[in-house]
Amino acid sequence: MFQGASQLNLDSKGRLAIPARYRDMLLAQCAGNLVLTADADGCLLLYPQPEWLPIREKLMQLSAFNPRIRALQRFLVGHAEDVVMDAAGRVLISSTLRSYAVLDKRVMLVGQGNKCEVWDEARWQAQQEKMNGFTDGDLPPELEGFTL
Amino acid sequence: MFQGASQLNLDSKGRLAIPARYRDMLLAQCAGNLVLTADADGCLLLYPQPEWLPIREKLMQLSAFNPRIRALQRFLVGHAEDVVMDAAGRVLISSTLRSYAVLDKRVMLVGQGNKCEVWDEARWQAQQEKMNGFTDGDLPPELEGFTL
DNA sequence: AGGCATAAGTGGGAAAAAGTGGGTTTTAGT
DNA sequence: ACTAAAACCCACTTTTTCCCACTTATGCCT
Numbered sequence: 001m002f003q004g005a006s007q008l009n010l011d012s013k014g015r016l017a018i019p020a021r022y023r024d025m026l027l028a029q030c031a032g033n034l035v036l037t038a039d040a041d042g043c044l045l046l047y048p049q050p051e052w053l054p055i056r057e058k059l060m061q062l063s064a065f066n067p068r069i070r071a072l073q074r075f076l077v078g079h080a081e082d083v084v085m086d087a088a089g090r091v092l093i094s095s096t097l098r099s100y101a102v103l104d105k106r107v108m109l110v111g112q113g114n115k116c117e118v119w120d121e122a123r124w125q126a127q128q129e130k131m132n133g134f135t136d137g138d139l140p141p142e143l144e145g146f147t148l
Numbered sequence: 149m150f151q152g153a154s155q156l157n158l159d160s161k162g163r164l165a166i167p168a169r170y171r172d173m174l175l176a177q178c179a180g181n182l183v184l185t186a187d188a189d190g191c192l193l194l195y196p197q198p199e200w201l202p203i204r205e206k207l208m209q210l211s212a213f214n215p216r217i218r219a220l221q222r223f224l225v226g227h228a229e230d231v232v233m234d235a236a237g238r239v240l241i242s243s244t245l246r247s248y249a250v251l252d253k254r255v256m257l258v259g260q261g262n263k264c265e266v267w268d269e270a271r272w273q274a275q276q277e278k279m280n281g282f283t284d285g286d287l288p289p290e291l292e293g294f295t296l
Numbered sequence: 297a298g299g300c301a302t303a304a305g306t307g308g309g310a311a312a313a314a315g316t317g318g319g320t321t322t323t324a325g326t
Numbered sequence: 327a328c329t330a331a332a333a334c335c336c337a338c339t340t341t342t343t344c345c346c347a348c349t350t351a352t353g354c355c356t
Binding site for chain 1: 204207211224226263
């Protein structure tokens with residue numbers, strides 16, 4: 001499971017070094033086979049391949065006649081790329097995905113349970129600002145009674 | 149259970165010495181495995197790992213399509229880090245979390261039931277000021293009829 | 297009440313691991 | 327066949343982790 005944020009640097013070839021704490025897990029779980037795709041909020045999503053496959057299957061079984069579902073399918077599956085960790089625990093991010101998420105050098109890798117998010121550092125900061133005033137207004141009903 | 153506040157000092161490497169009164173309990177409960185994450189009020193939260201895990205599970209099962217829930221997931225899970233007590237009962241606080249909570253040296257550790265809060269001392273003082281005038285204005289309905 | 301013993305707080309150093317950068321070979325595409 | 331990009335590999339630098347030693351505090355026993 002992924003959690004925690006790491007500030008990382010893409011190297012001159014566009015490679016991303018996966019934090020060491022995840023490497024053994026990823027080698028054991030999927031031999032370093034990962035899937036990168038785009039997220040609607042402007043970051044990338046990084047899944048272990050075994051986590052991604054059932055998500056793709058469920059997604060593609062949804063109705064192809066609902067325009068919003070079609071758009072979601074095109075977006076997620078259309079941007080997905082297989083990547084493999086090299087011996088140093090790095091993955092190459094294609095120029096297509098790099099330009100989608102506006103990644104140049106400074107990047108945040110943010111663990112989110114079964115996946116990680118990859119953010120341009122400045123965009124991540126901006127995203128975090130949204131927590132200011134989080135408790136203003138009505139809370140979503142799912143959070144009623146939620147205790148930390 | 150955690151209660152009471154302790155004034156502690158981070159050392160030059162950013163390590164926090166857990167008060168001795170909690171150590172035996174933490175070694176027995178979770179072998180020193182703890183989880184540190186950020187709190188929206190500007191402090192950090194320190195959970196024994198067994199307390200944290202069900203909270204994370206409940207959080208990650210909520211809908212990923214609600215923007216406010218997504219923000220909360222990104223914030224809490226995105227900042228969570230596993231830490232382990234060393235032989236001297238200390239945990240290392242990463243520079244990411246230290247800069248989030250503006251921790252330099254003087255720190256307050258405040259017990260809060262199933263978790264502790266970690267505050268920069270000055271911010272803790274400021275937080276306490278907010279208790280002045282607590283009873284001004286309308287009370288939340290949950291406190292109606294509440295007796296101490 | 298003094299001193300001794302144990303436990304806690306604190307600091308730092310050395311070994312190991314991880315981050316980083318590039319050079320060379322292979323593959324694919326034109 | 328030639329070019330360009332990607333995969334692979336190796337070496338160097340930096341960071342992290344683990345361990346040990348010293349100082350300070352606490353409490354117990356004489």
